[in-house]
Amino acid sequence: MVRSGYDEQLDRLTGALAVMSREATAAIRGAGTALLDVDQEAAELVVQNDAVLDQLRGDIEAAVPELLARQQPVASDLRLVLCAIRIAGDLERMGDLAVHIAKIVQMRYPNMVVPPPAAAVVAEMAEAAARIAEKASTVLATRDPLTAMQIGLDDDEVDTAQSRLLSLLLSGWQYGVESAIDLALVGRYYERYADHAVNVARQVVYLVTGTIRL
Amino acid sequence: MVRSGYDEQLDRLTGALAVMSREATAAIRGAGTALLDVDQEAAELVVQNDAVLDQLRGDIEAAVPELLARQQPVASDLRLVLCAIRIAGDLERMGDLAVHIAKIVQMRYPNMVVPPPAAAVVAEMAEAAARIAEKASTVLATRDPLTAMQIGLDDDEVDTAQSRLLSLLLSGWQYGVESAIDLALVGRYYERYADHAVNVARQVVYLVTGTIRL
Numbered sequence: 001m002v003r004s005g006y007d008e009q010l011d012r013l014t015g016a017l018a019v020m021s022r023e024a025t026a027a028i029r030g031a032g033t034a035l036l037d038v039d040q041e042a043a044e045l046v047v048q049n050d051a052v053l054d055q056l057r058g059d060i061e062a063a064v065p066e067l068l069a070r071q072q073p074v075a076s077d078l079r080l081v082l083c084a085i086r087i088a089g090d091l092e093r094m095g096d097l098a099v100h101i102a103k104i105v106q107m108r109y110p111n112m113v114v115p116p117p118a119a120a121v122v123a124e125m126a127e128a129a130a131r132i133a134e135k136a137s138t139v140l141a142t143r144d145p146l147t148a149m150q151i152g153l154d155d156d157e158v159d160t161a162q163s164r165l166l167s168l169l170l171s172g173w174q175y176g177v178e179s180a181i182d183l184a185l186v187g188r189y190y191e192r193y194a195d196h197a198v199n200v201a202r203q204v205v206y207l208v209t210g211t212i213r214l
Numbered sequence: 215m216v217r218s219g220y221d222e223q224l225d226r227l228t229g230a231l232a233v234m235s236r237e238a239t240a241a242i243r244g245a246g247t248a249l250l251d252v253d254q255e256a257a258e259l260v261v262q263n264d265a266v267l268d269q270l271r272g273d274i275e276a277a278v279p280e281l282l283a284r285q286q287p288v289a290s291d292l293r294l295v296l297c298a299i300r301i302a303g304d305l306e307r308m309g310d311l312a313v314h315i316a317k318i319v320q321m322r323y324p325n326m327v328v329p330p331p332a333a334a335v336v337a338e339m340a341e342a343a344a345r346i347a348e349k350a351s352t353v354l355a356t357r358d359p360l361t362a363m364q365i366g367l368d369d370d371e372v373d374t375a376q377s378r379l380l381s382l383l384l385s386g387w388q389y390g391v392e393s394a395i396d397l398a399l400v401g402r403y404y405e406r407y408a409d410h411a412v413n414v415a416r417q418v419v420y421l422v423t424g425t426i427r428l
Contacts, residue, residue: 064296065292065293065296068282068292068296069288069289069292072286074283075283078279078282078283079279082278082279082282082299085296085299085300086299086300086303089300089303169391169395170391170392170395173391177383177384177387177391177394178384180391180394180395181380181383181384181394181395181398184395184398184399185398185399185402188399188402
């Protein structure tokens with residue numbers, strides 16, 4: 001009876017992380033739409049939905065000490081419970097970063113944040129970031145270390161795209177300083193988003209293998 | 215005998231966090247010197263010393279699951295152990311952000327990153343960030359919630375300074391797009407550094423009171 005309550009608590013924990021990872025993915029997709037289609041409604045939705053991530057992170061943080069104190073899990077269950085806190089932290093930050101992007105769109109609306117010469121590279125960054133988030137969700141669900149390792153490649157793509165964006169801004173950018181700063185920050189937000197998604201995958205690998213390095 | 219080993223483990227944990235918070239403070243002070251005095255040696259030192267923070271974070275992350283499994287702490291000890299992971303994560307990120315600032319100095323050397331018109335506001339941001347870090351160290355050592363609450367005010371100062379820096383960059387900035395992007399990112403790094411220091415204090419308040427909000 002106690003044991004089944006325990007399994008239920010662990011299931012709730014992993015269930016909450018799965019919801020968070022879906023929300024974090026939806027957030028970065030929404031932010032990309034907002035950014036590239038100058039879509040104010042998409043931006044607003046990203047901002048509003050962030051409360052879900054904040055709430056779930058809070059729930060997880062409240063549940064973990066209780067679960068540890070009552071159930072005193074060991075070995076892989078203990079690792080799961082400890083990782084849950086960190087994974088929830090990463091997923092919540094991913095939501096925040098998507099919100100930062102959405103808010104730049106709102107701040108500049110009806111003007112575009114991404115002028116035509118930067119559209120391709122920003123689209124690439126947005127796509128790679130969303131793909132990493134999706135893989136992180138998959139890794140969370142399947143705990144497959146191979147998928148986790150592939151995430152490193154997608155992360156390189158984000159970093160490369162960010163470098164190209166910066167080069168573009170530094171070679172005769174015609175859209176002014178404000179636009180250059182906006183885009184440099186957008187690049188930074190995508191980069192950090194991707195880093196956190198990589199962390200999620202890394203934590204799952206730790207869960208499975210007990211070692212942290214990818 | 216077991217109990218004394220346990221207390222020793224907890225002491226080692228808080229000791230490691232104290233060292234980390236000193237290192238994170240030294241890092242942001244060093245980054246500020248590097249930035250404002252165009253001091254390449256200071257920059258190099260910040261980059262090199264970051265390994266200490268990485269190492270200590272790793273040590274703490276390795277120690278916590280073992281401590282939980284062996285000692286099964288409860289109540290405030292359990293909170294301490296859980297918080298240690300998150301505080302170590304925040305302190306390690308603070309070091310990374312100081313390194314980001316130092317690396318911008320290295321990248322532009324011998325040119326200055328902060329042209330004269332931005333010197334005052336960047337100095338203010340650097341000073342406020344270092345002050346927050348120092349208070350976070352104090353909070354870690356004393357667990358005094360009142361000092362923790364004061365940190366919010368310093369954090370407001372960083373945010374206000376960052377807004378002023380951005381306004382400056384957007385009103386006829388004469389030093390080019392690259393310089394504007396550098397400074398926008400520097401502002402962002404200080405802001406995030408301060409956020410993490412606030413998180414450290416917030417965790418300590420949670421340790422003391424069991425509630426997380428400042």
